[in-house]
Amino acid sequence: MRKKSRYIPYLLMMPTLALLCWLLIYPVGNVFFTSFRQEMLNRPKQNAFIGMDNYIRIFSDPVFWEALWNSFRWVVSEVLLQMVFGLGLALILKERFRGCGIFRAILFLPWALSGVLVSLLWAMMYYENVGVLNDLLQKLGIISKAVAWTGNKNTAFWSLVIAELWRGIPFFSIMLLASLQTVPEELYEACRADGGGALARLRYVSFPYIKETLVLTTLLRTIWEFNSVDLILNLTGGGPVHKTTTLAVYLANTARRDGNFGYGSALAVISFMILLVLAASYLKLSGFGKEDSL
Amino acid sequence: MKKQAGKLAGMAAAVLSAALLATGCGGSQESGSAAQSDTTAAASTDAVSAAAETESEAAETEEASQEVVTLTFWDENAGESRTPYYEELIRRFNESQDHIVVEYEGIPSSSAKEKYDVAIATDTTPDIGHCNAAWGSNWVAQECLVNLDDYFAAWDGSKDINENYVRLNRELDPEGRLFMITDTVSSPLMWVRTDILKEKGVEIPTTWDEFFDAAQKLTDAANGLYGFAFRGDSSSCVELQHVLYAYSGIEDYFDDQGVCTINAPEHVEFMERYKALYNTCTAESDITNGYKEMVAAFDSGSAAMIFHNTGSASEHAAVLSPDQYQAVAFPISKTGTYSYTAGSQGGFCIFDTCEYPDEAWEFIQYMLSEDANSYWNQSIGQIPMNNKVLEEAWVDESQCTREALNILASDKCHLVSQPKYLPDYSTIMNTNNPPNFQAMLLDEMSVQEFLDQWANQMTEAYKEYQNQ
Numbered sequence: 001m002r003k004k005s006r007y008i009p010y011l012l013m014m015p016t017l018a019l020l021c022w023l024l025i026y027p028v029g030n031v032f033f034t035s036f037r038q039e040m041l042n043r044p045k046q047n048a049f050i051g052m053d054n055y056i057r058i059f060s061d062p063v064f065w066e067a068l069w070n071s072f073r074w075v076v077s078e079v080l081l082q083m084v085f086g087l088g089l090a091l092i093l094k095e096r097f098r099g100c101g102i103f104r105a106i107l108f109l110p111w112a113l114s115g116v117l118v119s120l121l122w123a124m125m126y127y128e129n130v131g132v133l134n135d136l137l138q139k140l141g142i143i144s145k146a147v148a149w150t151g152n153k154n155t156a157f158w159s160l161v162i163a164e165l166w167r168g169i170p171f172f173s174i175m176l177l178a179s180l181q182t183v184p185e186e187l188y189e190a191c192r193a194d195g196g197g198a199l200a201r202l203r204y205v206s207f208p209y210i211k212e213t214l215v216l217t218t219l220l221r222t223i224w225e226f227n228s229v230d231l232i233l234n235l236t237g238g239g240p241v242h243k244t245t246t247l248a249v250y251l252a253n254t255a256r257r258d259g260n261f262g263y264g265s266a267l268a269v270i271s272f273m274i275l276l277v278l279a280a281s282y283l284k285l286s287g288f289g290k291e292d293s294l
Numbered sequence: 295m296k297k298q299a300g301k302l303a304g305m306a307a308a309v310l311s312a313a314l315l316a317t318g319c320g321g322s323q324e325s326g327s328a329a330q331s332d333t334t335a336a337a338s339t340d341a342v343s344a345a346a347e348t349e350s351e352a353a354e355t356e357e358a359s360q361e362v363v364t365l366t367f368w369d370e371n372a373g374e375s376r377t378p379y380y381e382e383l384i385r386r387f388n389e390s391q392d393h394i395v396v397e398y399e400g401i402p403s404s405s406a407k408e409k410y411d412v413a414i415a416t417d418t419t420p421d422i423g424h425c426n427a428a429w430g431s432n433w434v435a436q437e438c439l440v441n442l443d444d445y446f447a448a449w450d451g452s453k454d455i456n457e458n459y460v461r462l463n464r465e466l467d468p469e470g471r472l473f474m475i476t477d478t479v480s481s482p483l484m485w486v487r488t489d490i491l492k493e494k495g496v497e498i499p500t501t502w503d504e505f506f507d508a509a510q511k512l513t514d515a516a517n518g519l520y521g522f523a524f525r526g527d528s529s530s531c532v533e534l535q536h537v538l539y540a541y542s543g544i545e546d547y548f549d550d551q552g553v554c555t556i557n558a559p560e561h562v563e564f565m566e567r568y569k570a571l572y573n574t575c576t577a578e579s580d581i582t583n584g585y586k587e588m589v590a591a592f593d594s595g596s597a598a599m600i601f602h603n604t605g606s607a608s609e610h611a612a613v614l615s616p617d618q619y620q621a622v623a624f625p626i627s628k629t630g631t632y633s634y635t636a637g638s639q640g641g642f643c644i645f646d647t648c649e650y651p652d653e654a655w656e657f658i659q660y661m662l663s664e665d666a667n668s669y670w671n672q673s674i675g676q677i678p679m680n681n682k683v684l685e686e687a688w689v690d691e692s693q694c695t696r697e698a699l700n701i702l703a704s705d706k707c708h709l710v711s712q713p714k715y716l717p718d719y720s721t722i723m724n725t726n727n728p729p730n731f732q733a734m735l736l737d738e739m740s741v742q743e744f745l746d747q748w749a750n751q752m753t754e755a756y757k758e759y760q761n762q
Binding site for chain 1: 414437527579582718725733
């Protein structure tokens with residue numbers, strides 16, 4: 001009887017473990033394995049184990065370094081700006097005012113839209129000749145000549161940042177608003193009674209409560225933004241001249257469009273390693289979860 | 295009708311097998327001797343059991359022929375201007391069949407190659423695919439297509455199919471086998487907004503000098519009008535290649551030493567002039583223009599001229615009236631010829647995952663038949679590959695088809711064969727060089743450097759192909 005009960009938990013775990021192996025460990029392991037091979041769809045007879053060749057090629061590939069730099073500035077600008085605007089909106093929405101329900105619903109709308117739809121909306125706004133943005137700016141006298149927002153090498157990247165910002169801010173707002181609503185009102189009153197202003201209330205009352213959420217949301221958003229491809233592929237395809245090619249876009253184009261799965265897998269492994277180190281360092285530095293363990 | 299013929303052939307084969315078995319002609323020596331000693335009881339027993347077996351086989355064959363076979367067909371360029379016509383043809387085919395049902399699946403052109411590649415890698419290909427010939431050599435190398443030689447040779451209608459394109463399809467395989475059959479071809483042309491040209495008092499260009507002059511005269515950037523719009527996306531070099539050879543009149547893609555001619559001095563000269571159009575006679579955003587953006591610029595009247603093949607005819611016809619636009623030949627080349635790179639050719643193939651290749655071939659045969667080929671090409675405004683269709687009245691009435699055929703029939707026309715058989719062709723044309731084209735437009739790379747890199751990649755790929 002005792003013997004039976006010792007094995008049952010393991011038996012019950014088996015289906016889940018098998019599923020995890022099948023859906024997670026095998027695909028990830030396969031990516032690592034493929035990264036050491038030449039796996040090209042257009043040269044099936046030459047596919048073979050090539051050791052570290054893909055990795056050596058990556059470090060001498062100028063497009064990789066440009067894509068890495070683009071990924072870095074993409075993630076930093078997106079996460080930082082989304083967090084700042086998201087927090088600001090969450091603080092506004094926390095207050096009770098007439099029509100706040102409708103305002104909240106409208107504000108969260110971009111988050112509910114698909115990436116392709118968002119791309120189309122922004123593409124229409126950014127069109128050089130018939131786009132509403134140029135029309136508006138010309139009528140206001142801000143610009144005299146229509147700008148190719150996604151075609152100009154100086155504006156393409158920041159045009160994408162703005163479009164992604166529009167989509168990403170609601171995520172922070174939702175998460176931070178939920179967190180802010182758990183702060184007891186008495187603490188704010190106590191802070192006010194002690195002469196604390198708005199900034200003091202934010203720093204000494206709100207912030208300790210939302211810190212965990214802030215760490216988690218920024219980490220999640222960093223990973224998502226690092227891997228984001230839909231908006232970039234649809235608006236610029238990574239161009240002009242790789243000016244908007246991030247590592248994820250380069251990876252997608254290499255593996256999916258060119259059918260070079262070996263090199264694409266090596267890029268995926270590098271991306272995975274970067275994210276792993278980044279996430280571990282961030283969680284360590286932010287002290288995430290330490291409050292719970294105390 | 296064909297199905298009945300198939301059934302008759304099946305029955306005839308069954309009867310022939312029975313007769314062969316009964317007479318012992320088709321069996322081993324043992325059965326042969328048994329047949330010869332027709333007086334023995336054993337021989338008569340054998341004959342009875344063989345006949346019974348044959349009957350049951352024939353019944354099984356008959357039963358199998360009654361089973362409904364469902365085939366999946368992928369269209370690599372689905373959209374409003376094509377899908378309804380495919381659906382209509384498939385409806386007609388399905389109605390004419392008792393035991394074959396073809397199911398249509400449309401894939402947008404932007405993701406078609408990837409979807410096919412993933413399907414090949416995972417053995418989830420459709421039974422029948424329609425695809426761009428440029429992908430063919432890659433797939434032949436992967437050995438994922440069914441050899442169509444026997445089917446094509448046995449088909450009565452094969453004599454009506456354009457021989458040149460059958461030859462080009464054979465070039466996709468180093469051994470010259472046939473894995474793809476072209477049903478439609480789009481010829482590269484220049485589209486002009488005749489209404490805008492008339493308003494500005496500009497004649498349709500017939501020389502390249504006139505073309506560059508016209509682009510300048512037609513441009514009125516302050517009012518959002520540009521003389522020309524080009525393509526800057528992953529197909530930019532495909533469009534460019536047509537124009538380069540149309541300008542230079544160079545007749546061979548590789549010279550006698552196997553060196554690519556794309557960086558010939560004439561092409562460098564053209565590129566310098568072409569580059570000068572960017573952001574002066576074109577919109578700045580053309581650098582990332584896809585097909586849709588380029589066609590939209592033309593149809594909306596913000597660009598007066600574009601280079602594109604006959605494939606965009608239906609899009610223009612849906613928006614513009616016939617007196618507003620026209621398809622015209624590229625201006626005559628420097629050597630006085632119309633040097634044409636063969637346009638995009640789309641073709642049918644059967645994937646090796648197909649369990650019913652005979653039925654799949656039935657469908658391909660139908661699509662290449664005069665009626666279906668006529669309906670399809672008339673609807674999408676392209677050049678039919680069934681020679682009988684070329685004699686139909688609509689071909690003469692369709693302005694762009696007539697123009698394309700006139701050029702191809704001209705004594706001055708020379709077809710430059712594009713090396714679509716190179717496994718790296720798609721990568722060189724759609725991946726490696728479009729970013730360089732953008733860099734060249736933005737002065738981050740010189741024209742010479744851009745064309746040299748392109749030529750070197752092609753020469754290398756050609757050498758590798760020859761060494762295989």
